[in-house]
Amino acid sequence: MTPDTSTVFDINGLFQLLQLGGPVVAVLVVMSIFGLAMLLLKLWQYASVRVGRRAFIEPALEQWHAGDQAGAIAALAEERNPIADALAVAMRGMRAGADTAIVREEAARVGSRHLSSLRSYFRPLEVIGSLSPLLGLLGTVMGMITAFQQLASAGSQVDPSVLSNGIWEALLTTAVGLIVAIPAVVTLNWLERVVERLHEDMQDTLTRFFTRHDTLLEPRSDTAATGGNTVQHAQATRTSHAY
Template identity: 50%
Template sequence: MEDSVQQKIIDFLQVGDLVVWILMVFSVVALTIVLLKLWQFSSLRAESLKTSQLALDDWRNGAREESLQKLDEKRPIDALVAYSMRSVLEAKSNVELIREEVERRAMNQLSQFRSFLRPLEIIATLSPLLGLLGTVLGMITAFQQMEGAGSQVDPSVLSGGIWQALLTTAVGLAVAIPVVTLQSWLERKVERIAHNMNDAVTQVFTSKEAKELVEKAAKEMLHAA
């Protein structure tokens, strides 16, 4: 049973020629990237807002130290929230400068989450085009065989050449469709992470606690001047 399945796979790859081999490599690369991204999102719990929301509740209630203790800074959103809170508490910089630094850190984090999504897009774009190229080359070969046979054309030979040519288009679409779907899903996850980051950090700076601390720091700087 296993031998017959293996033989069918070998025959399938031989019929598809080089184009099918390239598409098989594309599919392996795409699967590797998707698994890597899923592991990245899962290990960092990048979309999680549970601990950051608890910390923000304490922050709004004036419990500064408690809010920082509830944050898990291995998570990207929690790390940004923690940095924002500490910067506001220390009040060593202008609020606008703090927000710019938070934005810079957020962009770096999002850049890491978007890494390898571009290769997925390239695979999704090239796969059907490669499949179509294989079909065109196969059709050319089939018609060359028909021309060489002259008046002794065997319809079965022609139909066999056509289905072999169409095989590459089918494989190209079979690779491209799931890759496009998974790429869109991963990009949507990155968009949600970006939204959650922006929402959580904004809550730090718009809270009553932050405004009071900033005003206090501004007065101290004025008296010092």
Template identity: 50%
Template sequence: MSDDNPINAVESSLGIPSTPNTSAAGTLTDTLGQGGPVLWILALLSVAALAIVLVKLWQFSRLRLNASDPVERALRHWSQYAPESALVALQGSPQPSARLLARTLEGLSLPGADLGLLREELTRFASAQLEQLRAWLRALEVIAALSPLLGLLGTVLGMIEAFRQLELAGSQVDPAILSGGIWQALLTTAAGLSVAIPVVLVHSWLERRVERCGHRMEDAVTRVFTRDLGRDVPPSASIAEQPEPQTTSATTAAQHAS
């Protein structure tokens, strides 16, 4: 039975052996096998990085890091001297900034609250919240730094193997042996960079979101403690009440002498 596939006909005319169609899974397995154990390690690291990113996205979405409504609404109530309404606005919010603000208002509502101890407790609580947000981000950083090094290691090992095959070939050196060994060796470097580059970008983006959350937490607490700043004394009155500069004895003596 003749083969009516034009691609196979062209391959036969050029002397290229026709290869059967393989599945995507088989092609991926063959590629990983040609890259050696280093490529398998990079594949596992990429899967781990993807899992960490998905977990962090789910965590940030559940905590609603980008939403500022409960905190701003509570601060408006606080500025209007309505601490009870501010606490109601924060009730049930999973945001770290909202939880920190609620703890701040609860501490200030206690009779005889020590502001120094309250600030220390708020600092501890904020650090614990940020530490939970940064969980597993260090693992992403390690994967981003380790992947190119593993790719380079695979390239070096592949080049060593290619030159070893050339040595074993002796005088019957086939250029295909060298070229095949080189592209298989460079495959691990390409894989390492392919893993590292997106991981670096995603890690920077996640770290920036954590930093913004920390800034909002600090801003909210500062606005609570500085609510009455400059409200009692208007600027004109504060300037008018400044004491006049006192003349020194040397200045007085100079005026009498003149």
């Protein structure tokens, strides 16, 4: 059974790249492997919680405001999206008769916990994206120094091929650094945008829930206030008549 020649060539090319680039390219290759692993991990995490799903929000809010509070909470319990979890916390708190300010804080805490989990590994990706070009530039500078040292040691017997080979080998580390950095930066910006959009939608959903809830309670408070003013007016009338 003959081995796959493409695999052999790929392995040989990788070893040749490491040999030409030296330890700087080896570090960049390791960083690229870690960056790819973190990207796959984040994709799995985002897919597991369905960060892009929003279809459950409107039915749950309508069901709650229609009076089916238990049904709305049960429907949200079947969702794995962080917005559903934060909204369910708010609904359970209001259904239990807790203070609105406390319920708001608890829903915000739960949402913040989910967002913090979704932002995990952002800092390592940021480090890879910013450090890879610098490492590539460092390898290039070191390679250029070596090339000019060889040129100086050759004296009058200068061979242009020696200098050109040294220069392209030195520039190789910069190219590898950019190849590692560009996908890391693009990935980080995309992940940050996904979390930012989720945060905006979570705030919008919770604000709509609490605003509608407070609006429904306003007529009761106005009636109570009117009743209180009527009692005070009657007391004042009786006092004036007494005098």
